[in-house]
Amino acid sequence: MRQDIVPIRLPTASPSWRNRPGTAGTTGLPGRAGGDVGGPVAFPLIALLSSVGTLAVATAYAAGREGWPDLSALYWPGQLLVYLPIALRAYSPRLARPAEGFALLLLLFVQQTLLFRMYSPLALKYPDELQHWRGTVNVIQSGTLDRANYSLPPAVHYPGLEALGGAVSESAGLSVTATAFIVAALLHLLLVCALYALCLRIRADWRVATLACVIYAANPHFMFFDAMYIYQSLALPFLLLAVWALRLLRLPGRAAGRWVMLLIAIGVVTVSHHITSFVMVALLGSLAAAGLGRSRPGRELRPVAAWLVATAAVLVWVLLVARDVVGYLAPVVAHLGDSATGLLHGQLGATAPGGAPLVEPLDERLATIGALGILAFLVARGSRDLWPERHAEPWTLPLLGGALLIFVAGGLRFVASDGAELSGRASTFIYIPVALVAAIVLHDIRRRGLDHHDTGRRGLALLGGAAPVVAAAVILMGGVASGWPPAWDRLPGPYLAAGFERSVDPQGIAAAKWALSALGPGQRWAGDLTAYTLLATIGDQNTVRDGGVLFDGRGADAAASSFVKREDIQFLAVELRDSVQLPASGGYFPVDPNAGRYSSPLPRTDLAAPDRVAGVSLIYDSGDINLYDLRGSAYDG
């Protein structure tokens, strides 16, 4: 059979018998495993160790809920105990079987999925998940995909996840919450499998594929954000499957089936998530360009066809269905432009207007920088090593180009005023090539180390043995520290003002449910960040993001009246706990020009200002939450 995979090979010395990579077969699986020292025993012990780590994190979560401050310190040791044994085993030359390598990945998936869900094991609390919970409920209740989702308007035009969730919930008779738990876990598993399959296809070496997946699992958003019940979680694995199917087209036979697989993957990405679909077009475009850039005998036209199909699909979808996505994303692009302009004027990151302060603890900031530094070093070295292979393997250049974007992501943290979030979001995509290049380099480093390990210098050998442990620990800590949740939100606990999931409590949920039952869906509301989240998701209300002008204590002045009329505000939600707590996330409102600048909570008298405005009705009072009816009042003119 013709060998169609051209693995990217490093120009290295021949590997020793202990770490001989698999023969470059169609899947890179070895015919016979190499040495098997410690293999059978290691996996169960690693499973036990990492499970103890999960228990430690669960204990830290419990400490957060119960107020046991001493035990909350178990969080970081637990995280390290989950990750390090698996990472070190994946790096070890004693890892001798692909089955064990993949079992390690499954083990890591199980542990990290539990770490994520144990934060809130009985209910959805993450605002992003609540948005899609609302969308799924809407699909089930209406039997259509076009019912408005006020909490996330673009999701109506990217209804892939809601379609999937609705189908599973209805068919299996599960609650939407249980469905979200199961579907999110399955999609996360699919992401791991798809990444492994893609790396295996590109590199044809199961050790590299295993290592790449382990490195990717330490990216800032892998464990939490990318494991959520959100539309990106559906699109991301299918993005990888599209590239994988494109790679499969190099094999002889079955071309029609592989094209169908490719088209299916492109279709799912297109209808599921805007950003991922744009990344897909860019990625397939880079692969197409790389294929076209070769000399005529080896020129590849299939990536060009795939790119044309993907571009057409995305364009048609955006122009005919998701026409609002441009308006949705425009503020983000404009914000980036403003940040770049600010940079030219000497305003870096958090010093720019509207920028949130860098509130991460110093050690976490150092870990973030350390992780970026280690990965950047590996990418730089990988670029140097892989550069000669660009003629033999056309995907080398796109791979390196993607990996080098880690420098852009790193810079984004300092350039943009909310660069940490943007950098974290971008890392979901950028870390795919980064992880693969880093894995290739690490595999090579380990191989070279083994070839020279008997030089007799014990000190250096010891140092060499400690280096992977330290590097893995820094990469994981940096990833977790720079991802979600932030430091103040890392453990569950009591209510925090403007604290995203930490603000989701029974009182807020009760107010949102009351709004839906008493007023019906789609009423126009202003409120703080928590009200914005809960009213729009659980309450199915139409909330605005920039209602701060109604909380300045000046009542129905010209600015407030103008705002109410312009935005057609009917109701106002006031969270009185905003008068006793500073906003945990930096701002009280979704769009808050004073974010990061509050030195004291909002004055209680300011929050009670609507009580003094003629014609305003206080229609709901639960102690901490007041809901007002502004219709016909002085606000309404």
Add this chain to the structure above:
Amino acid sequence: MTVELDPFAPGWLVTVAVAVPLLGVADAVGPRPLAVLGFAANLTVLGVAGGHMLLGRAGLSAVERATVALALPIAVLVLGTIAAAAFRLHLDRPLWAALVALVAEAAAVGVLSRRGQPSEPRNPRRWRPMRPQGGRGILWGTSLTAAGAVLAAAVALSVWTAGRQSYPVFSALSAMRAGGAGRSVEIELTSEEAAPARFIVAVAVGSARPDSITLRLAPGVTWRKTVPAATSASVTVVAYRGTRSRAPYREVHLAPRGTR
């Protein structure tokens, strides 16, 4: 290159092809446990047979086949549902059951139709499963059992502490004008206190003397009352906690309408 017959046994495939529609019917209209079974079985058939039909087995690793078997049912539910919505079909359980059954049947028939044709060679490189060697079975079993027990303890601890996490207790009082012309007011008081609590609810319409109602609410119980009130009259509702309290515990008020 060796040529071998497709490894899927014909009897198995025929059984699947016949069973799929039945499972679909069970999924669409059957009682819940049977419906779930039918749905899951047809999704499995769809994934395995669909992957086999599209990509075959040659050259694919076990992980890749499993990945396709997981991805295809998801893709069919996503794209099929969106297509059905585009045709203005009502999205419900029978539709999803029919969708999954149809595609699963097509995949099974697709695999059946390839019977008798020479298929690609199977991937000669197979994963050797991990098995304990040299009497290490006890260590394996003990370690894995302990790992499972530790994980179960972690989950139990999380569920237990999340279930008993204490939040501040509260009660919510609300009032909304109701009726076609808003000539009445609906009052609700929901108790989320830690224990059954007594309340006095005073309702004042316009300048009339307030009516007081004494009630006792268990946690999670909502008390409702509708009182007549003209839209031109203001309404104030005050809830007092206990029977002797003079300080309002909760208070809502409705401004008169049409006065501005």
